[in-house]
Amino acid sequence: MSYDKHYLLYFFGAMAAGLLLIFSAGFYAEPLSGDLTRVGGWTERDFGWREPLPEMPIDANFQDIKAAGVLVLGDSFSLANIWQTLVGREWGLNIASHNYEQFVCIEQWLEMLESNGMLGGKTVIVESLERFFASRFGNIGACRKSKSRDLSVVKPFEAFTHGEIPTSRRTGGEIPTDVVYLLKVLKNYAMGAIRGDQAILPGVAVNAPLSSTRLFSNRRSDRILYYYEDDAESGWTTEQVEESVRSIAAIQRRIEAAGGRFLFVLVPNKSSVYSDFIVGRPDGDRYTPIIQSLRRGGVAAADVLTPFRERIEKEVDFYLPDDTHVSTRGYLALGEVISGEMRRMDVK
Amino acid sequence: MQRHDPGNSGLGKSFLGNDFMLFNSYGFILGYLPIVLGGFFLIARNSHRLAALWLAAASVFFYGWWNVKFVPLLLASIAFNYAIGYAIGHARVSSSARHLLAAGIVADLVLLGVFKYTHFFIGSINDFFGLNIELARIVLPLGISFFTFTQIAYLVDVYRGIAREYDFIHYLLFVTYFPHLIAGPVLHHKQMMPQFASASIYRPQYSNMGIGLTLFTIGLAKKVLLADSFGQYADPVFAAAKDGFEPRFIMAWTGALAYTFQLYFDFSGYSDMAVGLSRMFGVQLPVNFNSPYKAWNVIEFWRRWHMTLSAFLRDYLYIPLGGNRLGPVRRHVNLMITMLLGGLWHGANWTFVVWGGLHGFFLVSNHAWRALRLRLGIPLVEPTGLGRMTGVAITFLCVVVAWVFFRAESLAAGLVIAKGCFGLSGLALSHRLESIGEILRNDGVNTGNSLVFTGWFEGNAALNLLGGVKIAILVFTGSLLIWVFPNSQNLVLPEYRTARPILSHPRFMRWLAITTGCMAAVALSSISKISAFLYYQF
Numbered sequence: 001m002s003y004d005k006h007y008l009l010y011f012f013g014a015m016a017a018g019l020l021l022i023f024s025a026g027f028y029a030e031p032l033s034g035d036l037t038r039v040g041g042w043t044e045r046d047f048g049w050r051e052p053l054p055e056m057p058i059d060a061n062f063q064d065i066k067a068a069g070v071l072v073l074g075d076s077f078s079l080a081n082i083w084q085t086l087v088g089r090e091w092g093l094n095i096a097s098h099n100y101e102q103f104v105c106i107e108q109w110l111e112m113l114e115s116n117g118m119l120g121g122k123t124v125i126v127e128s129l130e131r132f133f134a135s136r137f138g139n140i141g142a143c144r145k146s147k148s149r150d151l152s153v154v155k156p157f158e159a160f161t162h163g164e165i166p167t168s169r170r171t172g173g174e175i176p177t178d179v180v181y182l183l184k185v186l187k188n189y190a191m192g193a194i195r196g197d198q199a200i201l202p203g204v205a206v207n208a209p210l211s212s213t214r215l216f217s218n219r220r221s222d223r224i225l226y227y228y229e230d231d232a233e234s235g236w237t238t239e240q241v242e243e244s245v246r247s248i249a250a251i252q253r254r255i256e257a258a259g260g261r262f263l264f265v266l267v268p269n270k271s272s273v274y275s276d277f278i279v280g281r282p283d284g285d286r287y288t289p290i291i292q293s294l295r296r297g298g299v300a301a302a303d304v305l306t307p308f309r310e311r312i313e314k315e316v317d318f319y320l321p322d323d324t325h326v327s328t329r330g331y332l333a334l335g336e337v338i339s340g341e342m343r344r345m346d347v348k
Numbered sequence: 349m350q351r352h353d354p355g356n357s358g359l360g361k362s363f364l365g366n367d368f369m370l371f372n373s374y375g376f377i378l379g380y381l382p383i384v385l386g387g388f389f390l391i392a393r394n395s396h397r398l399a400a401l402w403l404a405a406a407s408v409f410f411y412g413w414w415n416v417k418f419v420p421l422l423l424a425s426i427a428f429n430y431a432i433g434y435a436i437g438h439a440r441v442s443s444s445a446r447h448l449l450a451a452g453i454v455a456d457l458v459l460l461g462v463f464k465y466t467h468f469f470i471g472s473i474n475d476f477f478g479l480n481i482e483l484a485r486i487v488l489p490l491g492i493s494f495f496t497f498t499q500i501a502y503l504v505d506v507y508r509g510i511a512r513e514y515d516f517i518h519y520l521l522f523v524t525y526f527p528h529l530i531a532g533p534v535l536h537h538k539q540m541m542p543q544f545a546s547a548s549i550y551r552p553q554y555s556n557m558g559i560g561l562t563l564f565t566i567g568l569a570k571k572v573l574l575a576d577s578f579g580q581y582a583d584p585v586f587a588a589a590k591d592g593f594e595p596r597f598i599m600a601w602t603g604a605l606a607y608t609f610q611l612y613f614d615f616s617g618y619s620d621m622a623v624g625l626s627r628m629f630g631v632q633l634p635v636n637f638n639s640p641y642k643a644w645n646v647i648e649f650w651r652r653w654h655m656t657l658s659a660f661l662r663d664y665l666y667i668p669l670g671g672n673r674l675g676p677v678r679r680h681v682n683l684m685i686t687m688l689l690g691g692l693w694h695g696a697n698w699t700f701v702v703w704g705g706l707h708g709f710f711l712v713s714n715h716a717w718r719a720l721r722l723r724l725g726i727p728l729v730e731p732t733g734l735g736r737m738t739g740v741a742i743t744f745l746c747v748v749v750a751w752v753f754f755r756a757e758s759l760a761a762g763l764v765i766a767k768g769c770f771g772l773s774g775l776a777l778s779h780r781l782e783s784i785g786e787i788l789r790n791d792g793v794n795t796g797n798s799l800v801f802t803g804w805f806e807g808n809a810a811l812n813l814l815g816g817v818k819i820a821i822l823v824f825t826g827s828l829l830i831w832v833f834p835n836s837q838n839l840v841l842p843e844y845r846t847a848r849p850i851l852s853h854p855r856f857m858r859w860l861a862i863t864t865g866c867m868a869a870v871a872l873s874s875i876s877k878i879s880a881f882l883y884y885q886f
Contacts (some may be wrong), residue, residue, distance in 0.1 A: 002555060002558075002842075002852065002857060003554060003555040003556075003557070003558025003559050003562075003842075003857075004554045004555065004558070005554050006861075007554070007558045007857060007858075007861045008554060008557060008558055008561070008861075010858055010861035010862050010865060011558070011561060011562070011861045011862075011864060011865040011868070012865065013862075013865065014861065014862040014863075014864075014865025014866045014868075014869070015865040015866070015868045015869045015872075016869075017865075017866075017869075018865065018866045018868070018869025018870060018873075019869045019872065019873060021869075022869060022870070022873045023873075026873075039813065104591050104592075105591075132809070134807075135807040135809070177873035177874070178873065178874050179870045179873060179874055180874070204813060204815065229812065229813075232779065232803075235779035235780075235782075
């Protein structure tokens with residue numbers, strides 16, 4: 001046999017069989033929607049939510065920084081512009097949001113605002129997810145001076161609103177055919193079968209048992225997915241946390257010195273919010289001590305964990321079961337918390 | 349929240365836009381290729397010339413899809429060089445031919461210089477003299493280096509009497525032929541024209557189809573499954589260095605090695621795909637890549653890496669400069685000039701000049717070492733066993749260090765990564781090893797800033813998310829493929845397999861067909877986030 005007709009038959013036969021197998025597995029797993037199912041190798045069949053979510057208004061991100069009433073620097077929890085829409089409508093203010101990825105470092109964002117005289121009379125909100133607290137704020141002085149001197153005005157990002165915001169239905173539209181993902185799914189199934197129902201299954205997305213099945217609407221609502229990096233918080237040193245607190249206090253002082261008001265919003269990790277229900281999760285509330293430490297340091301910091309914990313039992317799928325982000329129910333709550341803090345700050 | 353996070357999968361992307369014409373895109377594999385291949389053999393039943401014209405037109409379409417604005421430039425360059433070549437070939441006086449050749453080469457180099465190097469020169473002058481000369485943005489036409497060099501070689505070959513055929517359709521096809529147009533290999537007129545004139549390429553053959561599909565599949569798998577996976581580790585390290593972050597030992601090596609493997613599998617994959625695609629049409633392209641990391645010295649490395657470009661630089665630059673005919677000093681100067689210009693050929697940036705300079709230095713050292721051995725009466729035999737392994741390891745390390753500058757956005761970024769690789773920025777370890785730090789401190793060792801426990805990837809979220817296990821598996825797999833297994837041409841091309849009869853055994857062939865068929869299924873289903881080949885930018 002050489003490269004003849006039979007060779008091609010074997011080649012195409014194997015290719016067709018392989019594609020059939022891959023597509024069948026993909027159809028079974030269902031189209032991917034959440035980041036935790038995707039990176040962790042878990043199926044939407046098991047972790048895609050099934051209860052409808054409330055529809056939400058989403059306004060465009062206000063582009064004129066000078067004319068904005070509120071300036072935001074945030075991560076993926078701000079990227080969709082959902083909580084900003086709610087806060088903006090309630091207060092009748094225009095909100096211009098930037099993302100950390102638009103700058104080399106926070107220092108650069110601050111310099112841009114300061115040097116262009118954009119802080120006077122503004123409310124400035126810095127939003128960050130809990131798991132990034134130490135890495136994001138622990139060493140902000142390391143930002144290279146040379147990079148910080150670019151004072152040109154960076155426009156607020158375009159709000160990400162085109163059909164990808166999960167509202168009533170899941171948003172993934174493509175059958176997962178990536179073999180690496182499907183192999184991860186297979187490995188996870190095998191690991192689950194071997195270790196049993198009560199085991200915490202490690203990985204980029206940890207899969208842990210829950211003591212209640214009423215928190216989420218997905219098929220496997222007896223389990224929760226969260227990022228493994230949440231667990232790495234136990235490795236933070238007190239010095240790292242304190243350094244971060246000092247950095248944020250310094251940011252607040254700079255903003256206030258320029259005539260602005262400052263609010264720090266630390267969005268808790270999914271695993272922090274549901275920690276009381278996660279079977280076998282080590283008790284390590286990092287969030288509350290951070291907020292207390294921030295407040296002791298004079299920082300205006302919103303406690304988001306307490307109201308979130310109060311609501312997770314009342315509202316199914318408060319966080320998305322397949323994703324690290326909150327659902328629209330969660331965004332509504334986040335908007336309320338931030339509005340409440342602004343009320344306390346007496347923003348006009 | 350799909351858009352915010354890495355790692356995506358699924359079909360249905362990039363049927364529109366420039367990605368359509370990447371070799372590793374659905375548009376190319378399922379649309380363009382079957383149409384062009386089918387059309388070629390159907391038309392060839394009636395007319396070979398029309399079939400060649402069809403293939404040339406399809407190649408121009410392929411080029412135009414990337415940026416239709418540059419099609420007139422490409423066609424003008426072809427028409428100009430064809431006319432000059434024709435005039436050189438028909439010149440009655442040798443001095444006229446020489447003048448025409450000089451005019452042709454100068455015009456080609458001016459074209460290349462204007463599009464590729466204007467910004468570099470002006471920018472360098474601005475930096476050096478503190479000026480602020482502004483220039484309108486010039487967009488680099490895709491593949492301009494390849495089609496310019498191919499045609500310079502053509503003019504020289506006509507002048508030397510090596511190229512003698514003047515069929516315009518075949519010439520158009522020779523320059524634009526889509527498997528090589530964007531990223532090589534650099535072709536010679538004499539390699540291609542006889543093939544275009546041969547009746548055998550106009551008949552579909554099972555053997556060519558089998559070879560072509562197998563090589564193309566292996567190349568696709570290298571690109572999609574390996575190169576892109578390594579790239580996910582290289583990119584965050586070089587991006588951090590660009591922003592001024594100084595990676596420590598492990599992170600610096602992660603970036604340097606990941607890019608070394610990425611570039612290998614990217615270019616090797618592209619070369620396999622180009623040769624395989626061409627073979628489907630019955631046309632044999634020269635092999636461009638022959639396990640370069642198996643080289644036991646840098647001289648050997650350059651005989652195995654981008655072989656057609658190396659040969660071009662040797663034949664049309666190094667030898668005309670005098671080669672090794674003018675004594676050892678001139679030879680070393682010529683080598684340095686060749687490598688510096690070879691570096692600059694890859695891109696208009698000082699990082700490429702440094703990369704070329706490093707390789708020039710390695711080559712000069714290699715030749716000096718050889719000369720010393722000869723003077724000491726030690727024969728220059730190919731090493732075996734431990735001697736060979738040592739040579740391969742040293743060569744590989746030299747190549748890795750040079751790749752750091754090749755990939756870095758700036759010299760400063762390259763330097764901080766190199767500094768990290770040499771251990772000058774300290775060592776970062778996992779948080780879990782904090783106890784080691786405690787023990788050292790209790791013993792009075794001042795670890796200072798040189799030993800920190802900020803995680804293997806020092807808080808870099810992109811790398812932490814990918815994890816260390818995956819890169820370890822990737823490096824292990826890549827190492828096996830690079831250093832243990834036979835390379836793709838030895839495995840697939842009949843003309844290379846003769847040394848190992850077992851590779852032509854029917855059972856092996858069946859295994860090869862089934863394995864590559866499965867590989868095709870995996871690679872096809874994994875084309876989720878299409879990425880361009882690295883050599884497309886050179």
